[in-house]
Amino acid sequence: MRTVRKLIYRAVIRQVGMVALAFSALFFFIDFVEEVRKLGKGGYTTLDAMMTCLYMQGAHFYDIFPISLLIGAIIALARLAQTSEFTILRTGGLGPERALGLLTVLGLLAAGMTVALGNWLLPWTEHQLSLHKSLFGAQQGLSLGTGGTWLREQRQAPDGRHTITVNVGSATSDKVLGDVRIFEFDSSGRLLRRVSAEAAQIEPLNAPNTGSVWHLTQVKETRWTATDRISDEAVQRGEPFVAESQLDTMAWESGLTPLVVAASVLPPDTMSAYALWHYTLHLASNAQAAQRYESEFWKKVFYPVVCLVMVALALPFAYLHARSGGMSLKIFGGIMLGISFVLANHIASHLGLLHDWQPWLAAATPSLFYLLLAMSAFAWLVRYR
Known part of the structure; x- marks a missing residue:
């Protein structure tokens, strides 16, 4: 069992790392092109622009990690199915319950990593970014609106x-x-x-x-x-x-x-869950509108569940038959399904603010719906395919 765990985890982690690195490089390039326009203003140099882009990667990585987990897990599991390695593991005693348990542990580890990113790394990088921008005048400072x-x-x-x-x-x-x-x-x-x-x-x-x-x-x-x-x-x-x-x-x-x-x-999406909770209490005690921060708090609380949903969406791809053809199209469909979940997650929070829904309900509904959808697809594939 240890060998099976090592094989699956190594394949998934390698692919997730490559996808996350590719996304990070793309965002770094886009941010650097944007920062190049500010060169020479207030002593802003190329090295300063690179440091700014580096600090911005904390927020980008926090946003792209779940979708990187989905794409990397789909590619890894689809390759195992395409090379018949997963079929051999199934004939060797890897049942659906064990496979689900292995990927659940991987999803829990990814969820724990997401908690660390959102509550420690992201606030720290945003703090360093604000300090770095403060060295180059008000035009580089925090935007507070009109x-x-x-x-x-x-x-x-x-x-x-x-x-x-x-x-x-x-x-x-x-x-x-x-x-x-x-x-x-x-x-x-x-x-x-x-x-x-x-x-x-x-x-x-x-x-x-x-x-x-x-x-x-x-x-x-x-x-x-x-x-x-x-x-x-x-x-x-x-x-x-x-x-x-x-x-x-x-x-x-x-x-x-x-x-x-x-x-x-600070922008609400860059704050830790503790800071959001503390600020929500302050707003409520002073009769100020706190729904936006409540929504962001519950969104951050349920955000680690997204990792479990992404792993659950990727699991059925290990049970697809590569010989039936159309594997690339199926992988593309799975990625589009994961992207639709990310969009639904963002839209639900905005709809909750517009229609005055309970913040925890608006944050939890997309995750629960897609998790149920993934488990239903997994159960159908195991039973009929």
């Missing part, structure tokens, strides 16, 4: 609970922000304070998960006095209701942790 990104927190004050709303217009990394605006409202929703800054450097507090210190530069602060606190004497003296001041620097303490700040500026 309206930037918004954060909100609640604070307890002597006169009630205050709401702090923060708008970040741009970011060169997850800890270096630009065009920062801070608005403070009282318990009645009246604006009390506005702070505008050209840039902010985020530094965590000494105690973990307790908040952060924002080191603001080129600060303009505006304070409004609530109308119910203005005395008649102050009105008679002509005291202003608005006080403005300008500072070169300001240290502003916030209850927003660096993890929450990073989650607000």
Whole structure:
């Protein structure tokens, strides 16, 4: 049994590695062609472009790994069937249950690798990519859209609970922000304070998960006095209701942790499952829409199941008869089936957002449907072919 396992695993892993390497080389070439247009801007060199493309391979590899697993497994198993090696293994005692068990173990190993890629390698490469881009000016920074990104927190004050709303217009990394605006409202929703800054450097507090210190530069602060606190004497003296001041620097303490700040500026698909879950809780506690991040969280949770689906879709190809002809067409059909699963997986998440479906249901339905389809095809081939 050990020899059979080694034969199948070696064939599948070799083909998967070759397919993944081919896809990675293709994406590296496409990214490099795109980065060549930026050469010479802000000291951006060819080596910097190559480093940028190298860091981008983390996200690409995470996306292409399941489809590489499918294509590599189909090619390996189809070749074993075409050379009659798998037929010999079947006559030697390799039953359908054992074959399914062998590939299930391989799928579980691939799922574990996907978890490591999505929760450690991908966030690390995106962090390194943002730091690398921050060296070459704002045009290389993170894209936050035309309206930037918004954060909100609640604070307890002597006169009630205050709401702090923060708008970040741009970011060169997850800890270096630009065009920062801070608005403070009282318990009645009246604006009390506005702070505008050209840039902010985020530094965590000494105690973990307790908040952060924002080191603001080129600060303009505006304070409004609530109308119910203005005395008649102050009105008679002509005291202003608005006080403005300008500072070169300001240290502003916030209850927003660096993890929450990073989650607000990073794309959701590049965040780890823990960061998505933590940020979803923050949004829900501050009455903000969290469905997009909930959908991305459940999509990342069920993403390792995709590897099991891909292996299950490839298994029936080991039971096809090569002598009946049309093997290349059958392999092409299996690859198209796997690509249709990837498309259905992406479409289901968008449909879930549009129709307000349960995020976990939208993330799990395509995987369960295609897994059932693959197992049905496998059972039919074993029984009738």
